[in-house]
Amino acid sequence: MKAVKIGLLGLGTVGTGVISVLKRNADEIARRAGSEITVVAAAVRDLSKPRDIDSSGIRITDDPMSVVNDPEIDIVVELIGGDGVALDGVNKALENGKHVVTANKALIALHGNEIFKTARSKGLVVAFESAVAGGIPIIKSIREGLSANRIEWLAGIINGTSNYILTQMTEGGRNFDDVLAEAQALGYAEADPAFDIEGTDAAHKLTILASIAFGISLQFDKVYQEGITNISSEDITYAQKFGYRIKHLGLARRTDRGIELRVHPTLIPEQKLIANVNDVMNAVLVQGDAVGPTLYYGAGAGSEPTASSVVADLVDVVRTITTDPENRVPHLAFQPDTLSDLAILPIEEIDTAYYLRMGVINRPGVLAAITEIFGNKGISIETISQKENGDGKEDGEDKVSIILLTHNTKEGHLCDAIKQIEQLDTVYGSVTRLRVETLS
Amino acid sequence: MKAVKIGLLGLGTVGTGVISVLKRNADEIARRAGSEITVVAAAVRDLSKPRDIDSSGIRITDDPMSVVNDPEIDIVVELIGGDGVALDGVNKALENGKHVVTANKALIALHGNEIFKTARSKGLVVAFESAVAGGIPIIKSIREGLSANRIEWLAGIINGTSNYILTQMTEGGRNFDDVLAEAQALGYAEADPAFDIEGTDAAHKLTILASIAFGISLQFDKVYQEGITNISSEDITYAQKFGYRIKHLGLARRTDRGIELRVHPTLIPEQKLIANVNDVMNAVLVQGDAVGPTLYYGAGAGSEPTASSVVADLVDVVRTITTDPENRVPHLAFQPDTLSDLAILPIEEIDTAYYLRMGVINRPGVLAAITEIFGNKGISIETISQKENGDGKEDGEDKVSIILLTHNTKEGHLCDAIKQIEQLDTVYGSVTRLRVETLS
Numbered sequence: 001m002k003a004v005k006i007g008l009l010g011l012g013t014v015g016t017g018v019i020s021v022l023k024r025n026a027d028e029i030a031r032r033a034g035s036e037i038t039v040v041a042a043a044v045r046d047l048s049k050p051r052d053i054d055s056s057g058i059r060i061t062d063d064p065m066s067v068v069n070d071p072e073i074d075i076v077v078e079l080i081g082g083d084g085v086a087l088d089g090v091n092k093a094l095e096n097g098k099h100v101v102t103a104n105k106a107l108i109a110l111h112g113n114e115i116f117k118t119a120r121s122k123g124l125v126v127a128f129e130s131a132v133a134g135g136i137p138i139i140k141s142i143r144e145g146l147s148a149n150r151i152e153w154l155a156g157i158i159n160g161t162s163n164y165i166l167t168q169m170t171e172g173g174r175n176f177d178d179v180l181a182e183a184q185a186l187g188y189a190e191a192d193p194a195f196d197i198e199g200t201d202a203a204h205k206l207t208i209l210a211s212i213a214f215g216i217s218l219q220f221d222k223v224y225q226e227g228i229t230n231i232s233s234e235d236i237t238y239a240q241k242f243g244y245r246i247k248h249l250g251l252a253r254r255t256d257r258g259i260e261l262r263v264h265p266t267l268i269p270e271q272k273l274i275a276n277v278n279d280v281m282n283a284v285l286v287q288g289d290a291v292g293p294t295l296y297y298g299a300g301a302g303s304e305p306t307a308s309s310v311v312a313d314l315v316d317v318v319r320t321i322t323t324d325p326e327n328r329v330p331h332l333a334f335q336p337d338t339l340s341d342l343a344i345l346p347i348e349e350i351d352t353a354y355y356l357r358m359g360v361i362n363r364p365g366v367l368a369a370i371t372e373i374f375g376n377k378g379i380s381i382e383t384i385s386q387k388e389n390g391d392g393k394e395d396g397e398d399k400v401s402i403i404l405l406t407h408n409t410k411e412g413h414l415c416d417a418i419k420q421i422e423q424l425d426t427v428y429g430s431v432t433r434l435r436v437e438t439l440s
Numbered sequence: 441m442k443a444v445k446i447g448l449l450g451l452g453t454v455g456t457g458v459i460s461v462l463k464r465n466a467d468e469i470a471r472r473a474g475s476e477i478t479v480v481a482a483a484v485r486d487l488s489k490p491r492d493i494d495s496s497g498i499r500i501t502d503d504p505m506s507v508v509n510d511p512e513i514d515i516v517v518e519l520i521g522g523d524g525v526a527l528d529g530v531n532k533a534l535e536n537g538k539h540v541v542t543a544n545k546a547l548i549a550l551h552g553n554e555i556f557k558t559a560r561s562k563g564l565v566v567a568f569e570s571a572v573a574g575g576i577p578i579i580k581s582i583r584e585g586l587s588a589n590r591i592e593w594l595a596g597i598i599n600g601t602s603n604y605i606l607t608q609m610t611e612g613g614r615n616f617d618d619v620l621a622e623a624q625a626l627g628y629a630e631a632d633p634a635f636d637i638e639g640t641d642a643a644h645k646l647t648i649l650a651s652i653a654f655g656i657s658l659q660f661d662k663v664y665q666e667g668i669t670n671i672s673s674e675d676i677t678y679a680q681k682f683g684y685r686i687k688h689l690g691l692a693r694r695t696d697r698g699i700e701l702r703v704h705p706t707l708i709p710e711q712k713l714i715a716n717v718n719d720v721m722n723a724v725l726v727q728g729d730a731v732g733p734t735l736y737y738g739a740g741a742g743s744e745p746t747a748s749s750v751v752a753d754l755v756d757v758v759r760t761i762t763t764d765p766e767n768r769v770p771h772l773a774f775q776p777d778t779l780s781d782l783a784i785l786p787i788e789e790i791d792t793a794y795y796l797r798m799g800v801i802n803r804p805g806v807l808a809a810i811t812e813i814f815g816n817k818g819i820s821i822e823t824i825s826q827k828e829n830g831d832g833k834e835d836g837e838d839k840v841s842i843i844l845l846t847h848n849t850k851e852g853h854l855c856d857a858i859k860q861i862e863q864l865d866t867v868y869g870s871v872t873r874l875r876v877e878t879l880s
Contacts (some may be wrong), residue, residue: 021730025590031655032587116771126771129585135731137585143773144584145569145577147472148751150465155879214782215471215774222784235797235872238843242823244795246874258783260790267795267876273713273737274879285879290461291575291738291748293880297713298734308731311588331556331566333583334655342654343698344662350700355684355707357675383682403678432675434686436707439595439714439725440733 003036004318007067007098009089010079011044011060014103014130016053017307018077022314023054029311031338032330033318037311043067043089068093075317077310078102083110094118094126099321101313103130103306109204109220112211125320127313132205133158133282135305136298137312142286143212149288151213153253158205160280160300161189161196162228162248166236166265167278170245175233188280198227199248199263206250209284210261213252219261226264239267245275348412353382353436355405358421359429362386362398366426370402377417380407399428405436443476444758447507447538449529450519451484451500454543454570456493457747458517463494469751471778472770473758477751483507483529508533515757517750518542523550534558534566539761541753543570543746549644549660552651565760567753572645573598573722575745576738577752582726583652589728591653593693598645600720600740601629601636602668602688606676606705607718610685615673628720638667639688639703646690649724650701653692659701666704679707685715788852793822793876795845798861799869802826802838806866810842817857820847839868845876 006022008015019039022029030036040057043064061067068076068089076093078100080086086107093100100119102108108115108128119126129139133156142151157163161183168179180197183189195201203223211218228248239246244267253260268275273295277283282300287293299305330336360366367384374381383405388398406414418431446462448455459479462469470476480497483504501507508516508529516533518540520526526547533540540559542548548555548568559566569579573596582591597603601623608619620637623629635641643663651658668688679686684707693700708715713735717723722740727733739745770776800806807824814821823845828838846854858871 017730021588025588025729028590028655029588112771116776119771120776135728136734137581140585141577141581141736143770144756145580145752146748147755147773148461148465148469148748150468155877212773215468215772215778215780216782216784217772217779219784224787224790230872231874232872234841235795235874238797238827238841239795239874242795242843242845244876249877251877254782255785255791257789258785260785262787262790265874267874269878272879273716276713276716288575288748289465290457290744290751292745294576294736294738296581296734296736299732304730305732308586308588308728311730312585315587316584330583331552331559332655332657333587333652336556336560338655339657340655342656342694344656344659345695345698345700347664347702349697350664350702351695355675355679355682357678387678401674401678403682405682432670432672434671434675434679434705434707436684437595437689437691438709439712 003038004074005072006037006039006075006077006314007070007073008039008042008077008079009064009067009086010081011042011051012079013303014306014310015042015079016051017303018310019053019058021304021307021311029315031334033315034335035318037314037318040072041067041070064089065092068096068098073098075099075101075314078104081106083107087111090115091118094122094124097122097124099125099317101127101310101317103310105131105201105204105208109207109218112218125317127316128208129313130306130309132208133284134298134300134302135308136282136284136296136300137309138209138284138296139212141296142209146286146288146291146294149290152287152289153251154209154213154284154286155274156206156209156250156284157247157274157277157282158250158284158300159196159202159248160282161193162202163277163282164188164280165197166228166231166246166248169231169233170236173233173237176229176231197229199225202248202250202263206252206261206263209250210252210259213286214254214259216259222261224262224264228265231265243270244268245270247275348410348415350411351408352411353406353408354414355434355436357401357403357432358427359399360402361426361428362400363426369424369426370421373417373420374406377413379409379413379417382407443478444514445512446477446479446515446517446754447510447513448479448482448517448519449504449507449526450521451482451491452519453743454746454750455482455519456491457743458750459493459495459498461744461747461751469755471774473755474775475758477754477758480512481507481510504529505532508536508538513538515539515541515754517754518544521546523547527551530555531558534562534564537562537564539565539757541567541750541757543750545571545641545644545648549647549658552658565757567756568648569753570746570749572648573724574738574740574742575748576722576724576736576740577749578649578724578736579652581736582649586726586728586731586734589730592727592729593691594649594653594724594726595714596646596649596690596724597687597714597717597722598690598724598740599636599642599688600722601633602642603717603722604628604720605637606668606671606686606688609671609673610676613673613677616669616671637669639665642688642690642703646692646701646703649690650692650699653726654694654699656699662701664702664704668705671705683710684708685710687715788850788855790851791848792851793846793848794854795874795876797841797843797872798867799839800842801866801868802840803866809864809866810861813857813860814846817853819849819853819857822847
């Protein structure tokens with residue numbers, strides 16, 4: 001199985017993420033793609049800049065054209081940004097017959113129509129999942145997963161910087177300037193934040209989403225664009241009083257009179273799922289005529305989340321160019337001869353937290369007897385609470401409920417403890433047991 | 441462009457949905473797939489049963505084998521359910537060299553390993569997006585969208601009936617039996633609900649999700665399974681007091697000791713997005729090592745949502761068998777020569793609701809003057825509220841803020857109204873204007 005060879009243009013945040021992910025998950029990725037994927041060259045702007053990555057086996061150069069002209073390279077990954085060198089590199093890569101993967105939303109929004117035309121004429125792939133909403137597979141979901149639908153509208157929180165600022169203003173009651181300064185200190189906003197907070201970045205992404213949703217060409221110049229710079233904490237407070245949250249949305253909607261394409265701060269009813277997407281997270285809500293509303297949520301930026309989509313695009317290209325086209329994607333995601341025989345744990349062996357409820361006679365020592373059993377089994381209690389349960393009295397004594405939350409423990413130990421508790425003469429009935437998962 | 445011909449096995453809820461969607465969206469689907477997709481035959485159990493669909497051009501038969509043996513048919517869509525006739529039909533279709541699309545979770549969970557082996561040996565596609573979480577493209581998202589990741593765990597609300605019952609118990613403080621009876625009356629639960637409320641349906645789906653997430657074979661018999669029949673409204677209330685919601689989850693997690701595969705009611709912190717997925721909706725949370733947490737939300741069942749995934753699978757197969765493999769999925773979702781030139785509306789032409797905030801002098805007649813302007817422009821006011829804003833006094837008169845929510849109106853009309861309002865001598869400063877979207 002010949003390795004597929006990759007050349008990177010740009011080795012900043014996303015580029016180093018791509019190298020880390022491809023190295024760390026090399027085995028799983030090859031099992032999925034049916035081929036190894038190896039970075040053989042990377043073009044950087046400044047050769048002298050120190051880089052915190054394992055670049056063994058990678059030719060580092062400051063000449064991007066030497067990467068796109070390298071005959072050994074099958075796929076060029078463009079991570080420079082903007083539409084100067086990036087555009088030249090992509091055009092030259094296509095001219096040289098190489099597939100292209102790019103994370104560059106401005107490039108696609110502004111020059112995609114021509115780039116795709118060139119790619120089609122040469123039978124090449126240009127993949128751009130990472131250009132919109134970072135690690136969320138939103139391009140694939142709309143373009144392939146929802147292909148049965150007439151898309152009616154979509155609405156996305158697609159700029160993490162703006163969402164972080166609005167979330168902090170909402171939760172802390174703070175003003176725009178303070179939060180922006182903090183976001184810059186944390187690296188969530190650029191030194192020159194205009195691109196994010198004025199809505200340009202979101203408008204680039206909305207251009208791409210609208211195009212694949214409605215089957216129209218890319219038309220960035222038609223997007224109405226308003227940023228978050230005029231949002232005051234006062235408006236956030238009033239909106240909350242009326243039951244709304246303020247989010248910066250990209251909205252694309254079909255109407256009888258034409259298509260609405262607009263990016264602006266928006267009040268959304270607070271009970272909507274998307275109104276609760278906070279901090280730097282992104283989400284896109286897509287309304288199809290058959291499927292109804294669907295939502296896609298995840299990290300919209302960052303080194304490895306963006307790399308996740310870049311590498312997924314690489315796997316797509318590799319599956320296309322190396323395998324029988326009728327079996328492009330393996331049924332069970334991994335190539336059939338590479339399935340693992342990992343052990344499936346019996347339920348007694350799982351490790352989780354528990355909610356327990358038990359009926360007890362309210363007698364001195366009852367709590368001590370119960371907690372002693374947990375202690376002996378090495379089970380740590382997070383919360384214990386005693387409630388009147390209205391069951392009345394037994395032999396003149398009060399019956400109450402004990403509700404208890406444990407920390408993580410092995411299910412087998414917990415079951416042993418429950419058996420012992422149910423044998424206490426102060427405990428009546430059986431113990432109700434539910435598992436607790438914090439899902440993080 | 442030759443039409444691709446489909447034979448259906450089963451013409452119940454999902455089958456009629458597939459026919460409706462393929463007919464209604466025929467043009468958009470052909471523009472995406474590069475070919476027309478036409479249902480030419482459908483096998484039903486009872487020919488005499490009346491059906492509320494347009495079956496023109498479709499041969500209706502009660503012999504499923506006549507469909508899978510029909511040489512005209514390219515793709516067989518299996519919607520019978522179970523693993524009797526369905527299994528025979530799928531096996532025979534593959535033997536006859538036909539691609540298969542199925543919505544049958546039991547079939548895949550129990551017999552997928554053998555079915556996929558047969559399909560591979562014949563170079564055929566077996567697609568099953570609709571078998572898990574209805575209209576949510578979760579198979580595609582994990583198998584292709586997250587292919588860069590080592591999946592650490594996933595947790596899904598993947599049985600709509602159970603989620604409906606738990607939501608109603610939570611919101612209405614009602615008990616299990618009442619809500620189950622209501623769910624049956626509404627058609628959200630079967631007359632024999634055991635399959636859903638005992639967790640078997642969720643266990644089938646979890647089997648499939650775990651397999652594509654971890655690269656293991658399908659192992660339904662290893663899934664620990666617990667339903668929602670023992671959940672009391674008491675436990676729901678106590679859980680809420682501790683800050684949790686109770687959801688029926690399918691959980692698959694990698695640990696050093698093996699893989700956890702379990703289906704059971706679970707307490708989840710109430711601020712988590714997935715804890716707020718209610719009624720019959722489904723959602724799957726997937727944690728990848730590169731991308732972090734991602735969530736996929738949508739309708740998990742129903743005629744058209746399930747048909748949405750069935751038809752998406754058909755489009756995938758058609759793109760594979762009819763187009764140049766290197767251009768299987770068009771860049772902009774639709775075939776390049778079929779892009780529309782739909783008009784993009786200027787912002788003045790959009791129709792939405794608005795939040796307005798303005799500073800006014802608290803003088804008799806100020807509200808009347810403002811509302812008259814809105815009335816003249818045909819703009820209807822939903823809510824109007826006056827607040828002290830602490831700006832003090834002007835010429836001895838109080839300054840207050842007026843906050844106002846409008847119903848939907850054309851942006852151009854609203855801007856005209858704002859201009860007039862800003863000219864009133866009782867209004868100072870400029871009017872703050874934000875758009876309100878209910879997103880439904």
